[in-house]
Amino acid sequence: MLVTMNDHELQRFAIIQDVLNNKLKRRDATPILGLSYRHLSRMLKAFKELGVQSLAHGNRGKPSSNRISDDIKLHVLRLITERYLDFGPTLVHEKLTEVHGINLSLETLRQWMIADGLWVPHSKRKPRIIRR
Incomplete structure (x- = not known):
């Protein structure tokens, strides 16, 4: 091993x-x-x-015990692509909590959206060039 x-x-x-x-x-x-x-x-x-x-530590290589399952992740990402495609992470978080009763941390949701290409962080966005 x-x-x-x-x-x-x-x-x-x-x-x-x-x-x-x-x-x-x-x-x-x-x-x-x-x-x-x-x-x-x-x-x-x-x-x-x-x-x-x-x-080596005994838990090395094992998934975290408080990890969010892949089924929930796929369900949330499907909801975002179907209903909330134009929303940012904060508004998506509010809608998921209020309408669907899914409680996730905002940062987890933001990271999932970035990984799936649904959100581009401000530091990675193209600068807006204004010509005078």
Whole structure:
């Protein structure tokens, strides 16, 4: 299994390898890692059992538990394209809340509209050139 690691985890990996290869003592490794002796022992045990995966957080690569489902997202985007195509995110948010009873954050709605090409942020709009 492929595990992506950040710099902090790579540093931990190198130090744990040194401890396992007897190049570094556990009590010398604890201040370097900023861990207690007991926690380092737990990490070494997990590293021996699971390998490099034990250094990465267990929730890495999993979707968020409070994520809005794709069905709701598609339903909302269909409503916008059918009824509220000319509206901005704020007005669409108001209409979805009042008329349809769908409560989403304004920023989530704005991001969905940008990703679907229904809204162009002000910073990405073409400047209006006024000739005199």
